[in-house]
Amino acid sequence: MPTARDPLPRSLRPLPDESLPGFLLRMAHRLDLTPDQVALRVGLTTPKYAHAKVSASHLLMMDEARLKDFSRVARITPEEADSLTLRSYSDRYPALTQMLPSPGKALRPRKEPWVLRNHSRYCPRCLAGDGTPIQNLHGGPWKRQWRLGFVFACLQHQAFLLSDCPRCCLPALGGRLGSSVTLLPTPNTPRLHPAQCRNPVGNPEKREICGHRLDTSEPETAALPHDMANLQAVLLDLLVGDTPSDLASQRFANLQVAVSMIQAGWPVAADLVPTQAHAPLEAHLAAQPRSTRRTRPTAEATSRQPGTPWNTPPDSALATAGVLLAAYHLLAQEPSGPRSTLPQLLRHLPTRDDLRWGRTWHTLAREASPSLRRQIDQVYRHRLSPEWIRQGAPTLRPSKANTTQKIFSSVNNLTGLEIAAEHIPQFLPVSWLSAAIFEDPESIIAARRRRLRRVLPVHLVQAISNLNFLEAAAFLGIPTSWSTQDRLRIQPLAPFQDLKDRDLPATLRRLAQHIVGGKRIDYQARRTEFSGWILDDKTWDDLCQHKNSLTGRKPTRRTREAASAFVWSRVTKSEFSLAPVFQPPIWHTDRALRSEIPHLELLRRWDQKQAPIPYPGLLAALESHAMRLIKPTVTQSDQAGA
Secondary structure (H helix, E strand, O other), X not given: OOOOOOOOOOXXXXXXXXXXXXXXXXXXXXXXXXXXXXXXXXXXXXXXXXXXXXXXXXXXOOXXXXXXXXXXXXXXXXXXXXXXXXXXXXXXXXXXXXXXXXXXXXOOOOOOOOEXXXXXXXXXXXXXXXXOHHHHHHOOOOEHHHHEOOOOEEOOOOEEOEOEOOOOOOEOOOOOOOOOOEOOOOOOOOOOOOOEOOOEEOOHHHOEEOOOEOOOOOOOOOEOOHHHHHHHHHHHHHHHOOOOHHHHHHHHHHHHHHHHHHHHOOOOOXXXXXXXXXXXXXXXXXXXXXXXXXXXXXXXXXXXXXXXXXXXXXXXXXXXXXXXXXXXXXXXXXXXXXXXXXXXXXXXXXXXXXXXXXXXXXXXXXXXXXXXXXHHHHHHHHHOOHHHHOOOOOOOOOOHHHHHOOOOOOOOOOOOOOOOHHHOOOOOOHHHHHHHOOOOHHHOOHHHHHHHHHHHHHHHHHHHHOOXXXXXXXXXXXXXXXXXXXXOOOOOOOHHHHOOOXXXXXXXXXXXXXXXXXXXXXXXXXXXXXXXXXXXXXXXXXXXXXXXXXXXXOOOHHHHHHHHHHHHHHHHOOXXXXXXXXXXXXXXXXXXXXXXXXXXXXXXXXXXXXXXXXXXXXXXXXXXXXXXXXXXXXXXXXXXXX
């Protein structure tokens, strides 16, 4: 915990996009101190460990207490102090999301190749400053964005960024490769200009500092091509522009996956990489081992993986620009088009058990866009070798179910309708089937109708969102075990059997039009709001006192549990068996729901108004209570499905 310290006698205002290491260097230069002395004064180290290296984790973020102490001592605002870290980019840049902690937890020590923690790219002209008196004295900024793997060019000066010091040939602000991750190299070295190279060189016993000025004129580098400059502008706009953060994050994740595939399958996609980037990219790939495979993806094997260069951007800014441009073009292609590179690239990739993939498949499954997952899944299953297919699709857990069933039902995307996946209930009301599909839904046997009510919403979410079948089911809150383990309780429809030979896309469009015809409701928000809801004691007592509610047998505990599931189902339009009252911790694990037949039998009779109706007065009270719970958003479609 930072301790109280006196404010510094003098300070500096952070420069635009300045990083924490750069700010410490300029402050040390202004105060004629060493960087580690400044770090001690502002609370990045403690007196007990005054000679310890400053942790690079501070570049990612500072906790609230440290941030307040830092800003007070440095005489800047907490907002300015936070702007020196990379934290503000985390909701748009998935590589940072993986490193930052969840609330109440410590920073993750995971190595993330798309975040440069122990070195920095740089632009010499930016380091030289903008000509103002303060920057003439202490130099320009070491920028935060130079620490992000996709930043390869300075658009202000239309030049590629540099990575190494020209004199010592070591990474800038990084020292020797493989050294420990610290905020600054040799932080105890005094009287160095912020733009001087701080890398140690020579004999370790008689260490010297390189000292080369990185802001001086360098040899002419390759000119920044127009297409690469445009790409850099597009990527920076994703980072700081108006694009929604979740969409920006998915696009960065898509690029990471595409870069991994291009590097793993090199030279299959070489035509997409500009010619001038071939040599540095091939030099980067030449350093990787020929093959690194494991027979089983165990945690022990994962911890021992040697290196993962396929998901690592090249050190060269030119090579990084080239492979990112190729990834950008690859993602822009129509995957089913005759000139698409993706199918050919996937056919030539090493299998997924190769350790050089790193976190590529995790990024695809958890962070990339659903459309990219679907494209890769489709090619994966239909165009790749049996060896790949036996491993399961890359976004799915391998199992007998998801490698033998047709889980990717082909449906047309619905266009021209103002409807979102959130507007689809998990379990269709019978009245919707009647209005949108069948003139006489009672003619369908009950089991088949339940199947339609379960599966049509999944197909409808597919058609609206472009998710595959399992992803759409998960979006609706349907357990994974229903579709990937043992006997499948939910699987794609067969139009001939399930829809009496009706066309599935046309059926989905009629159903969507029926939903659009009423007031659309965010059923996903309702499922979230009522995720732990059950009938409380007072409400249950009030319902039981309703007129005629006690006609016949006296309600039991089983009746109350069924009543809770009934109201929850009416409110959320979800399946009875998924009600919170039937889930842990409310439903004890030693009770098997399948053996509690009266629960579901009672619920089905209530749902279908099957005579004689058990507890008719209680049923009416339950329906009224459900309507009261949703009264602020009650609509015609609610009443139709009630």
